[in-house]
Amino acid sequence: MDGASVLAQSLKQQGVEYMFGIVGIPVIEVGMAAQAVGIKYIGCRNEQAACYAAQAIGYLTSKPAVCLVVSGPGLLHTLGGLANATVNGWPVICIGGSSDTDQETRGAFQEWPQVESARLYCKHVSRAPTIAAIPSHVEKAVRTSLYGRPGAVYIDIPGNLVLSTCPKKEIQLVSTVPLYSPPSIPPEAVLQQAIARLREAKKPLVIIGKGSVWSERGPAQLRAFITATGLPFLPTPGGKGVVPDTHPLCIAPARSFALREADVILLVGARLNWILHFGQPPRFKPDVKILQIDVCAEEFHQNVQTTVPLLGDIGETVEALRGQLKGWHYEKNSAWLQALQQNAKKNRETVENFANNSSLPLNYYAAYKPIREFLEKNDVLVVNEGANTMDIGRTMMPNVEPRRRLDAGTFGTMGVGLGYAMAAAFYCRDYARHTKVLAVLGDSAFGFSAMELETITRYKLPVVVVIINNSGIYRGLTKEEWDCFEGDPALNIPVSSLSPECHYEKMCEAFGGQGFVCRTQPEIKTALTKAFEKTDGPTVINVLIATDSERKQQEHGWLTRKSNI
Numbered sequence: 117m118d119g120a121s122v123l124a125q126s127l128k129q130q131g132v133e134y135m136f137g138i139v140g141i142p143v144i145e146v147g148m149a150a151q152a153v154g155i156k157y158i159g160c161r162n163e164q165a166a167c168y169a170a171q172a173i174g175y176l177t178s179k180p181a182v183c184l185v186v187s188g189p190g191l192l193h194t195l196g197g198l199a200n201a202t203v204n205g206w207p208v209i210c211i212g213g214s215s216d217t218d219q220e221t222r223g224a225f226q227e228w229p230q231v232e233s234a235r236l237y238c239k240h241v242s243r244a245p246t247i248a249a250i251p252s253h254v255e256k257a258v259r260t261s262l263y264g265r266p267g268a269v270y271i272d273i274p275g276n277l278v279l280s281t282c283p284k285k286e287i288q289l290v291s292t293v294p295l296y297s298p299p300s301i302p303p304e305a306v307l308q309q310a311i312a313r314l315r316e317a318k319k320p321l322v323i324i325g326k327g328s329v330w331s332e333r334g335p336a337q338l339r340a341f342i343t344a345t346g347l348p349f350l351p352t353p354g355g356k357g358v359v360p361d362t363h364p365l366c367i368a369p370a371r372s373f374a375l376r377e378a379d380v381i382l383l384v385g386a387r388l389n390w391i392l393h394f395g396q397p398p399r400f401k402p403d404v405k406i407l408q409i410d411v412c413a414e415e416f417h418q419n420v421q422t423t424v425p426l427l428g429d430i431g432e433t434v435e436a437l438r439g440q441l442k443g444w445h446y447e448k449n450s451a452w453l454q455a456l457q458q459n460a461k462k463n464r465e466t467v468e469n470f471a472n473n474s475s476l477p478l479n480y481y482a483a484y485k486p487i488r489e490f491l492e493k494n495d496v497l498v499v500n501e502g503a504n505t506m507d508i509g510r511t512m513m514p515n516v517e518p519r520r521r522l523d524a525g526t527f528g529t530m531g532v533g534l535g536y537a538m539a540a541a542f543y544c545r546d547y548a549r550h551t552k553v554l555a556v557l558g559d560s561a562f563g564f565s566a567m568e569l570e571t572i573t574r575y576k577l578p579v580v581v582v583i584i585n586n587s588g589i590y591r592g593l594t595k596e597e598w599d600c601f602e603g604d605p606a607l608n609i610p611v612s613s614l615s616p617e618c619h620y621e622k623m624c625e626a627f628g629g630q631g632f633v634c635r636t637q638p639e640i641k642t643a644l645t646k647a648f649e650k651t652d653g654p655t656v657i658n659v660l661i662a663t664d665s666e667r668k669q670q671e672h673g674w675l676t677r678k679s680n681i
């Protein structure tokens with residue numbers, strides 16, 4: 117058997133279903149061999165987008181997909197994506213062809229120390245030394261990408277291995293990796309400590325993080341836990357939908373208040389990193405008690421001493437807690453719940469005032485209102501990327517199911533949008549026929565991978581892209597302001613500005629998709645309806661909003677810290 121076929125068959129054996137990539141020497145045959153064994157191959161336009169697509173479908177399907185790339189620059193273009201997957205705890209397997217081993221150090225075509233380059237961004241890297249060893253490298257890669265905290269892995273395949281052959285009987289047989297890490301729960305004494313803290317809490321709060329979906333029954337067990345205990349909860353951006361945003365105990369609009377006032381926090385599959393302000397004052401009480409559930413022991417005591425560390429599978433551990441709580445329910449009409457609801461109501465009203473203001477050009481919230489109405493009536497997988505576009509999108513686009521939102525994540529990466537949208541569309545086609553894909557992207561964010569619209573057209577994917585166009589990064593300039601510039605553009609155009617008259621929707625038309633420009637709420641509503649009637653390719657809806665629209669006033673400035681641009 118040749119190396120390409122052994123590689124493809126090993127991937128197939130381990131359950132790999134999708135491969136995103138760009139071929140060239142020496143991996144063309146790997147892509148062909150993958151298709152021959154029934155692995156779906158999607159040819160992208162830039163390795164960065166391919167790597168984002170592969171990790172997004174890994175997240176959506178709970179099993180790793182492959183990103184296939186050529187040597188040197190091909191691999192180097194994936195590094196942002198690999199780092200992102202590792203930071204986000206999403207599985208992905210990058211397979212890079214490399215130059216022939218007998219040409220190493222001689223200035224071979226695209227020669228580069230690929231294994232060393234990938235190491236910093238991956239949980240695990242390896243290079244198959246022989247064709248016979250390929251199956252065990254694939255098995256280890258699949259296992260490591262998924263078990264414990266998921267992340268990126270890299271397999272290096274020298275070009276000379278791809279095409280040479282090896283007798284079939286010499287190829288090492290390996291077992292198939294079960295797709296979920298073996299579950300565990302903390303000892304009973306530790307569960308009891310956590311329960312004692314929960315029972316004595318005056319102002320308890322549950323924070324649901326994105327780790328929750330990596331537990332086989334995590335979302336169902338968490339929903340049961342919230343319902344049984346009546347505890348108020350807050351999702352992190354990646355935890356949205358694990359328990360529905362529309363649940364009466366979801367107090368997301370009162371986020372700042374809840375974090376600042378809570379005395380006992382049950383932190384579930386979430387990290388106390390920048391997204392949760394490191395768990396520190398002034399955003400948290402100085403003496404807040406943290407009961408933390410995580411599969412990764414290194415995560416405890418990060419930034420704040422964990423009061424009770426609960427090492428174990430998320431779902432199984434909340435289930436064990438629920439069992440030991442023996443029907444205990446948090447006080448139904450407590451002052452704490454009332455204060456949370458009141459604060460949430462006040463913040464919701466502020467948002468609704470913005471959303472109801474249809475004066476033109478629209479503000480962000482008003483542009484989102486018809487989108488929200490569309491989401492309420494349809495099952496939609498949302499991709500959301502940008503700065504203001506994304507932050508406001510978290511508030512304006514509720515999630516009622518887990519894994520229905522893909523955004524720039526822990527790493528805050530721009531450029532993920534179209535790769536994610538492509539993956540989402542394949543996921544919906546193959547696993548969730550009635551779910552639609554909507555990507556709401558800032559105009560800057562869109563630009564990072566805009567060429568992938570061609571890929572989306574080629575594979576006939578019904579992706580709807582809404583571009584929230586403010587002509588800039590955070591904010592832009594009006595045409596009139598723009599026309600005032602004289603002299604050297606590189607010395608005068610504001611650093612955050614993009615061209616004021618980019619007809620992005622025409623790009624989509626150029627590739628064979630459809631495009632709309634919208635200025636008003638009724639126009640957005642009509643465009644969304646028409647867009648989702650199209651089932652065989654992309655639509656771009658270019659929504660013009662005010663160049664100076666902003667987020668609503670934040671209680672704490674430093675998370676969104678920026679100077680006046």
Ligand SMILES: Cc1ncc(C[n+]2csc(CCOP(=O)(O)OP(=O)(O)O)c2C)c(N)n1
Nearest residue numbers: 502503504505530558559560561588589590
């Ligand atoms: C890879 C990468 N490069 C640069 C940035 C810095 N950055 C943060 S948000 C953003 C774009 C925001 O503009 P846009 O997408 O138009 O959204 P808006 O805030 O204007 O709605 C950029 C470039 C980043 N986060 N990631």
Ligand SMILES: *[C@@H]1O[C@H](CO)[C@@H](O)[C@H](O)[C@H]1NC(C)=O
Nearest residue numbers: 464465466467468469471472
């Ligand atoms: C916003 O408009 C809706 C009708 O579209 C109305 O029900 C709601 O009360 C308004 N909210 C505010 C805060 O003005």
Ligand SMILES: *[C@@H]1O[C@H](CO)[C@@H](O)[C@H](O)[C@H]1NC(C)=O
Nearest residue numbers: 469470473474475476479662
């Ligand atoms: C609506 O927004 C415009 C533009 O920002 C503003 O001038 C106007 O006062 C707002 N109207 C209301 C009712 O808030």
Ligand SMILES: *[C@@H]1O[C@H](CO)[C@@H](O)[C@H](O)[C@H]1NC(C)=O
Nearest residue numbers: 200204523524525527529532
């Ligand atoms: C990385 O992956 C995360 C998953 O949370 C995703 O949401 C985010 O957009 C990605 N960012 C980068 C750095 O690619």
Ligand SMILES: *[C@@H]1O[C@H](CO)[C@@H](O)[C@H](O)[C@H]1NC(C)=O
Nearest residue numbers: 585586616617618619661663
């Ligand atoms: C993008 O929005 C700006 C104003 O925010 C507008 O000047 C420009 O014409 C818009 N671009 C397109 C293609 O409509």
Ligand SMILES: [Mg+2]
Nearest residue numbers: 558559586588
């Ligand atoms: Mg913008």
